[in-house]
Amino acid sequence: MKRNKKEHEIDLKSWLFKFRSKWYLFLAFTLVALAVGYVYVKKSPSVYSFKATLLLGDQQTGSKKAQELLEVLQVQSKGIKVEDEIGLLQSDEMVKQALQKLDFTVAYYKVTDHWLNNISDLVVEEQYESAPYTVKLDSGSYQLVDLPLVVRVLNDKQYELTAKGEHVARYNLGNQTVVESLPEVNFTKVLEFGKPYRDKYMNFTLERSDAGDMAPGKKYYFVINSLQSLVNQYKSSLQVAPIERESRMLWVTSKGSIPEKQINFLNTLMAEYVANDLEEKNRNGRKTLEFIDSQLATLSDSLNQSQQALSSFRSNKRISDVGMQSNLNFQKLSLLESEKARLKTDRSYFATILDQVQNGNGIAQSVSPSVAGIQNPILSTLFLELSQLNQEKAGIQVNATENNPKLVKLESEINSTRKAIEANLKNLIRSADISIADADERISKLESDIAQMPENERRLADLQSQSAFIDKKYEFLLEKRAEAAISLATNTTDKKIIDHASMAGNAPVNVKPKMIYMLALLIGLAIPAGLVILMSNVDNTIQGKDDLSSITNIPFLGVVAHGNKSDKLAVLHNPRSAIAESFRSLRINLQYLMGNQSFQVIGITSSISGEGKTFCSVNLSTELAMSGKRVALIESDMRKPTFSKYFNVADVYGLSSYLSQPELSLDEVIQHTEVENLDLISCGPIPESAVQLLEQPKMHALIEQLKERYDYVVIDTPPVGYVSEYFILMQHMDVKLYVVKHKYTERNLLNQINELYADKKMKNIYMVINDLNYNKTYEYGYKKKGSYYYA
Template sequence: MKRKNTAHEIDLRSWLFKFRTRWYLFLAFVMIAMAGAYVYVKSSTRIYAFKSTLLLGDQHTGSKKAQELLNLLDVQNKGIKVEDEIGILTSADMIRSTLKQLDFSVSYYKVPDHWLNTGLDLIKEEQYENAPFIVHLDTSSLQIVDIPLEVRVLNDKEYELTVKAQTPPLYDYTTHTVKQIVPEVNITKVLEFGKPYKDKNFSFTIERANPEDKIDAKKHYFVLNSLESLVAQYAGSLHIKPIEREARVLELSTKGTIPEKEMLFLNTLMSTYVARDLDEKNMNGQKTLEFIDEQIGSLTDSLRQSKQALSSFRSANRIANIDVQSNISYEKLAQLEMEKSKLSTEKQYYVTVLDQIEDDESFTQAVSPAVAGVQNPNLANLFTELSRLNQQRASYSVSATADNPRIKVIDSEIKSTRNAIIANIKNLIRSTDISIANADKRINQLETGIAKVPEHERRLMDLQNQADFVNKKYDFLLEKRAEAAIALATNTTDKKIVDKAAMWGSGPVNVKPKMIFMLALILGLIIPAALIVLLDNVDNTIQGKNDLNNVTNIPFLGVIAHGTKADKLAVKNNPRSAIAESFRSIRINLQYLMSETDFKVVGVTSSVSGEGKTFTSVNLSSEMAMAGKRTILIESDMRKPTFSKYFNTHNAAGLSSYLSQGLPLEEVIQKTDIENLDIISCGPIPDNAIKLLEHKRMAELIAKLKEQYEYVVIDTPPIGFVAEYFILMKHMDVNLYVVKHKYTSKDMLTQVNDLYAARKLKNIYMVINDLNYSSTYEYGYKKKGSYYYV
């Protein structure tokens, strides 16, 4: 027979009853959770959140314009990428530069004198400016770092230093590198404040901050921090993001235990970033001036020589003045000379850039101002692409090493772009050479035509044109130099600190006492509730009527109240007890259900021994007899007789004697102390009980008893152990199947369910034995009627 599907049904009142009966579990877990919450609140280090904002700008100010003063080419500005700037801000190099400006090499801690620190140092507090002593570190000496150095103040002049560590690193503060690993350090020394302490592993001086301050902590210690450990610490807590999508305002946030240190770090980080940006722009502007000065220097000699040649020619040939030739040939010649000069300048420029790239590989890390003046669009785009790749590499370098596949791909692209730039410049040089050769050819053609002009006039015009050209170029460069110098002098950064660092919120972000205690209370209630639910689901025994109905369709008759071992004959000995009342209810229910049937034989069985079938059959038959019904009780369980525990009877003659020896019925029937109740005990234990029960005398016995008694109650063997019940059930008018509360397994009902489903059992009813009213919700109301019982 299939079980009823009630998996999705939840009886809230039943669960509340189960929780209420185990209130002590909730109390214990709540107390444990609250104690744990108290320890956590007291021992957890308070961590605070800090935020600041930074404006990136648009990169159209300062020396960026100075690069355009050359007017060689208008290179399109690609602007900045927020992701790249975030990568630069969070890079280890930027954080390292920031920390080098801060005095975070020594961290101070104290262990308060609190009862939680009696056995273990659960509560630790970091100190910054309020430490009772100050450590002056000798950075020129090697120091063991990242381990605690305990300081116990003995008096105003002396302290005890204790250091114990295994394999600590020996660190060089000048190069910020680990020199070696020390196998073991074990130091306990009494030293004087203000006097240097130095050995092969340490070199520092400790001074009292204020001798008048009272030492109120269990102990104090300090830690010498390596730069790399500080970088890792602050890189892990630093988070940067734009305040909105596509916004150029960044929000910088970090978390720490000391507000002063965290705010100082954020402010210094932003200042370092802004200062570095301005330095880079000033450096680019300075390179622009240097390039212009180099060009002016080369033109100064040419200008002096051209003027001297013109003056010498006038003196030698006594020419005071001559009109400038307006001949078209001379104008074309001047244009060609200008074009050739411009081409020569461009070639010189390309050669200079090529030499810089080929001689200095680091030149690819940034675009110099000279490179920013490239006339060729393809070359300009290559330099722009190279700049983008370098920024992208800086962004990835924040969280990746040089061995990262993505970094290697970017390095390969940078190398490829650099090679393309070199090839492009060489092509431009070859192209310029061809253009210069073409210009020379055309100049030669014009000069041949001008050769017919009088020599003095032609020579004078040549000298004058050359001097005018050099003078104009010199004036042009002087003008541009002045503009570049002004731009450099007024150079500003496009990065700006919007909001300085400030603490976010009114308290710590990790320890919120009200929330923690509330969470502890909730866990203290949830855990025992879950435990009760788990145990209830794991328990496969019958818990009550509803539980029984879920595993069988056999009708339910009633329950028998829980009692003590002394209540074996409760119906007789304590007729006002809850057990006696239970059997009255079963008797009345049975009579009501069988009112239309002339039933006389009642069989009582169970799944296994110990479920109370004999107890049920004895007390039910006693209740019937006490109700005035002539009743006889038969002990058919001839393998394990137990009637002697209930009645003052003997087993000299009984059911086995009647069936095997043919004794008269009168000799096997025994009277009891209860009026109207007789019994037939099992008698001597036979060798084959099944064979005796199959004997035809058993049927004759039942027929005779039905004529003499109003009820015949048969205490049968358990159905789950032996087969005697299946032999006897043909004689039964009514079958009572006893299950014991919190004892009978649900799986034991499979056999009787199959018999019931196959209609091999008639008039069978379920009875729950030994049910404690106070431990079940279904019958909890009955405990309120205890005053009806004695």
């Protein structure tokens, strides 16, 4: 089979011709696509983009005092993680807090007066503060949420309310929970403006407002949104991202059709985020103050009692001073008591923190040991690391499951850090116990020395020591409380709103009419183009000369034009027709190709029945006869004779009779036709075995006799694809014409003839395309312009 070198190249002109022939498909699909695009543009609400800017600080705490303490202790600061803050800002809880501060529960919509709404409610416009009515909900009653409630104005006092939907939630607005799910809701009621509507499903009042005119016949609808649906709606359009890589400046963007609602949402969201951050830090400071206040309350009573006892003793015993030695001993004892008191305070503080850490009440995330004055760098660092891990865990938990690998890893790190804190606190408690025991031992020795002093002096020194000890401890706690109060008072958030929300540009970001129409136009052209390409690739029939030359090396002779096939003898009856001109061209081409070769016998065949081989045989014979040549036409297809459709012939005698009856002469089987110079030999009676008759030597003798009497002998042979008679007759032919029909003959039917030609078993064979419509092929499209040459 022939493989054209350019078979993989795209013939643009050919494809353009195919597309042009199906222009009505392109027109229809383009109009439909543009109509759909128009409806889409009108139906889709304009969505705008909004943006704001937020700055994150370096530390989790805004207290400068705490930062100074971290610097003194040389604790390494890890700072905040931008990813965690982004997760927190986009979390459901943060969006929910912002929406609870806004009045977005009821959404109002208006069905505009556009002509598309005569078909259906396609063009709908959302209203915010411009709605001509307001819906006042009873928050203590149940409501139907996320269901469009259609309002049609009847007159100045009445309106029609229609609700229709499936799987509708009955909702408790008070605690924001779904009470039940209704399988179906479908009702229409006539209500009055300003009067409450109550039933088992809903409780609201619809009142007219001065924002617009509610003319009779106007249609509106409103939706009571559940909090979760609002969260999902606004969270889906919320985007938070750093301005640059590793930057602490964040872009906070969203999209929506109502600018006022989106701007209010973004500003409220950022305000809630900053307020939550400050509240969290203030909560940590308040916990520290509460701890110190509880210690001061206990010491206040002890201080009053010790001072009163000392004053009473001095008054009763009339003692004002003691000796130098006693003073020295008592000073030492006082110092030891102070040191012991400090150690006990430290141990009590460590024990308190250890108990709270072990009980898991959150103190590990909120109190740093440095706040109370116990400056332990290792402990402070561990608490800071634990706080960082807990915040990172909170940021990941927003969108992660319990089995998230990163979350599991963080949980392990948190447990390890907590265990390290517990071990460090236990070591500090043991160290404090050892120091207290040592102080007790030294105090016992001093007390033994003092015991040798006079009883009054000893008693006085004891009261003075006790009073001094309590006083110093009280002053110490007062100092620490002042520091904690200053820290709380100066506490600030490190989150800052840089730019409040505003619209990013003036044009919508979703509906761009020019782009939509261009896309619709491309789709309207692409679909029919794809259909044409698909039909062309699926069609396995021969489409024209180039298609034929791509599948066979057999030379091409010419084409027979499409025309009125009811006129079987078109060459004779309409010599100026396109069909007559086609056979005239075939005759001339055949004579030119054969050149000086002597050819008289022309065999015409095809692959299968219905391709027009008999039509071509008859009309080519007629054309040869009309050119002045004597022509004999033989109908050799004894299985399916068709000459009777072309000529008024008698089938009493024919080819089968001549070959099977020796007594018949040639003149008895030759019949004259209405065409001058054209005689024919019909098939005759259908024999039992046409092959055996055609194999007889008498067939060869018949051809030789006809060659002597006529200039040309044309044999209409059976199709190659059905029977084998053609291969018997082929030996008598000087030239062979193989007919294929335009858009009828399948390509694979030429495999057999291609093999014969490739094996050089068949010579002087030419291809003819029959019934070619010039209007349906690019190769001969130019010929339709010459139609005025034909009658």
